[in-house]
Amino acid sequence: MTASIFIAMPGNEEAAGALAQAHGATTGQLELRAFPDGESYLRFGTDLSRQMLAIVCTLDRPNDKILSLLFAAATARELGAAKVGLVAPYLAYMRQDRRFKPGEAVTSREVAQLLSNSFDWLVTVDPHLHRYGSLGEIYRIPTSVVHAASLMAGWIRSNVADALIIGPDSESEQWVSTVAKDAGAPYTVLEKIRRGDRDVEISIRNLGDVSGRTPVLVDDIISTGRTMLETVRLLKARGVAAPVCVAVHGLFAADAYEMLIKAGARVVTCNTVRHPSNAIDVHGALAEALKTLRVPAN
């Protein structure tokens, strides 16, 4: 489908502009601010009547953003929009995908429910699909997914000589092997033992021969960065070349980015979450993913 108007939630202006240009569409205006008591004020500055609307909002640090999105979608419908879709370059809440302990909220499902109730379609980049096979298992609306592997591989091919692609764990092997194949580089995966949100142990005994290679650590998300940081330190202790960390989504909780830089790594991310490390552009791929999406007329 093609959207006729793209509207950025605050901070998503660049993505909305690129998508609008690729679709020969316009960008619309949205004002969002907080009242003194902490409530949100939201106003569309563009006529939405009969428009095919795409709201662009990446969902790092998602809680405030999700409520604003629910307000925006409901308001857009009241204002007469024909369709209201969501482009979320980073889709939050995909990691709580099972009730690990009794009584836990499976927030991936709850968020999918809320967004499916509010939007007609969803386009995103590499959602964290671990226990779900596809977004269709939890989203009741048409979805389209950009796979960033080939874009990441392209960047590695152009910027890193003699790369050795290193994945964080065996679960990532299929994805890591795709990146490596596209990049024309060998790959290996590490072993990871997770003890808590911030406590992860890494083993590099699978590393093999790294002589003359630049290690390129790849992952879908850098959040606390503990996995990558630990790996960077283990690699440095082995005396190999300074590693490159490449991720789709750079969330960089707390001082994650600074710690990686300080440990000697070069850090590169896709521009799904705005950050100084952004070097891989996904906007063109997002525009294409939206074009291939089929949304029923009603």
Next chain:
Amino acid sequence: MTASIFIAMPGNEEAAGALAQAHGATTGQLELRAFPDGESYLRFGTDLSRQMLAIVCTLDRPNDKILSLLFAAATARELGAAKVGLVAPYLAYMRQDRRFKPGEAVTSREVAQLLSNSFDWLVTVDPHLHRYGSLGEIYRIPTSVVHAASLMAGWIRSNVADALIIGPDSESEQWVSTVAKDAGAPYTVLEKIRRGDRDVEISIRNLGDVSGRTPVLVDDIISTGRTMLETVRLLKARGVAAPVCVAVHGLFAADAYEMLIKAGARVVTCNTVRHPSNAIDVHGALAEALKTLRVPAN
């Protein structure tokens, strides 16, 4: 109806305990914390199967709380709760009750929609009903409302000799006259001209004779406190006794409370929002309001 289990969202433990005691019910456990990336983790520590559940959460500074409530309600249903209700001593987002400018979100309606989709019933204290006649205009679930006027009047009667009740504007007259009648005191209302979120002009030309009286300013919400602060200053300029400010809901945005105290006022609120100024207990009235609520069996 009677709830069999009351669960507090963080900060609402005292209210949940009082309500449970009044209903001869138990309190349950809920864990709510933030992951390093800003997502919420939520877990019920109590078996909810076939329970009549009441979640207690006041909604000052509401955005994070609303999303957590939506997660909690959906999870409670998945865990087998028979009914899931909400006790929100302060109900947020009631002031955006009309599209004042084209394109604005009418967030009172959007929040009502979200909560009505998630909960089976709602109990609250004096929601800000200005352009709506009742909660039923926007909430599709059974609701019950505590009117704090008589509790406030009781406090004034016991604590202020020779009170003159002063309402902020003509719209508040009906409510102010009820408080005054119950308190056995005369009343007047001021004129208010609002120019923005923080910019309000007050006229006290309706004040009349205040000699020998203690002015008691009453309002439903103190948010920025600018209205009350301006009135306190005008009264002090007239040389009357130090005024008492009494409100149902003390939100106290930024330094609102400190400014009122500094201006020489005594400030008293109901315990709908936890604050050092709380002096009027609404928990008993909330427990009664819930008992009178009729919720269809399904």
